Amino acid sequence: MAQSPIATTVLLHLGPVNITRPVVTTWAILLALALASRLLTRRLAMRPTRGQAILELIVVGIMGQIEEVIRKPPRPFLPLLGTLFIFLVAANVSGVLPGVQAPTATLETPAALAFIVFIAVHFHGVRSRGVFGYLASFAQPKLIMLPLNLVSEITRTFSMMVRLFGNVMSGEFVVALIIGLAGLFVPVPLMALEILVGFVQAYIFTVLATVFIGAAVDEAA
Amino acid sequence: MDIKLISIAAAALTVSIGSIGPALAEGRSVAAAMDAIARQPEAAGTISRTLFVGLAMIETMAIYCLVIALLLVFANPYAS
Numbered sequence: 001m002a003q004s005p006i007a008t009t010v011l012l013h014l015g016p017v018n019i020t021r022p023v024v025t026t027w028a029i030l031l032a033l034a035l036a037s038r039l040l041t042r043r044l045a046m047r048p049t050r051g052q053a054i055l056e057l058i059v060v061g062i063m064g065q066i067e068e069v070i071r072k073p074p075r076p077f078l079p080l081l082g083t084l085f086i087f088l089v090a091a092n093v094s095g096v097l098p099g100v101q102a103p104t105a106t107l108e109t110p111a112a113l114a115f116i117v118f119i120a121v122h123f124h125g126v127r128s129r130g131v132f133g134y135l136a137s138f139a140q141p142k143l144i145m146l147p148l149n150l151v152s153e154i155t156r157t158f159s160m161m162v163r164l165f166g167n168v169m170s171g172e173f174v175v176a177l178i179i180g181l182a183g184l185f186v187p188v189p190l191m192a193l194e195i196l197v198g199f200v201q202a203y204i205f206t207v208l209a210t211v212f213i214g215a216a217v218d219e220a221a
Numbered sequence: 222m223d224i225k226l227i228s229i230a231a232a233a234l235t236v237s238i239g240s241i242g243p244a245l246a247e248g249r250s251v252a253a254a255m256d257a258i259a260r261q262p263e264a265a266g267t268i269s270r271t272l273f274v275g276l277a278m279i280e281t282m283a284i285y286c287l288v289i290a291l292l293l294v295f296a297n298p299y300a301s
Contacts, residue, residue, distance in 0.1 A: 159281045166284030204277040
């Protein structure tokens with residue numbers, strides 16, 4: 001039987017803290033992304049090289065998407081949302097590398113990311129409307145909606161977490177089952193599908209985060 | 222009956238019944254989006270972004286069922 005998708009393997013102990021496998025994978029991804037960003041932005045020029053052109057295309061594309069959703073200058077939101085998207089793509093797709101389990105296929109990484117988004121929504125809401133203006137927005141359109149609005153803050157964060165976890169984990173689980181049942185090269189089409197699902201889920205997670213932040217900063221809502 | 226047998230049957234039922242609703246809903250929403258894009262191709266960008274977000278929301282229902290089924294099989298609190 002395949003290993004339980006809910007259990008995690010502890011790799012090493014750092015004092016009282018257990019360092020699990022997804023954490024180490026996340027560190028490796030962070031290191032790789034930071035190194036790649038450093039190398040690509042080391043020599044920026046007015047006449048871009050090929051790498052710089054690709055980089056500019058990605059950043060401008062993400063900025064355009066954010067602006068379409070939030071309808072405000074996207075610069076204050078770009079660092080968080082752009083990093084979120086690029087990290088999620090890297091994390092979801094890292095599952096197809098041999099011997100690597102995608103960190104988003106365990107519950108902790110999506111939980112941490114969803115928590116970051118939860119904090120960011122309130123941070124941007126308070127920054128754009130002030131504390132009282134933002135708190136008053138929970139009583140919109142009527143005061144009787146207050147409990148529902150409060151509950152939806154929790155449930156939408158929870159559903160973001162479960163959605164990312166469920167999609168990535170189920171893909172890896174199916175691939176593992178088919179390797180066990182059929183053989184070495186049979187799950188290759190499924191792994192290709194897994195890459196597509198990884199991109200789509202990264203996009204969806206980022207768009208949902210953008211929509212939530214946009215709803216928090218929107219004056220008219 | 223054995224608790225393990227019941228859990229496995231319940232997990233299979235959870236996934237099979239729980240995916241009916243989201244499957245129908247996703248089919249309807251994709252069909253509606255296709256219709257809208259065919260009528261108004263210039264709005265395709267907005268429509269497909271909204272469609273993706275909506276599909277993610279609908280799909281969450283099926284994913285909840287999957288998580289419940291996995292909990293039943295792998296982390297059943299009653300199977301000692």
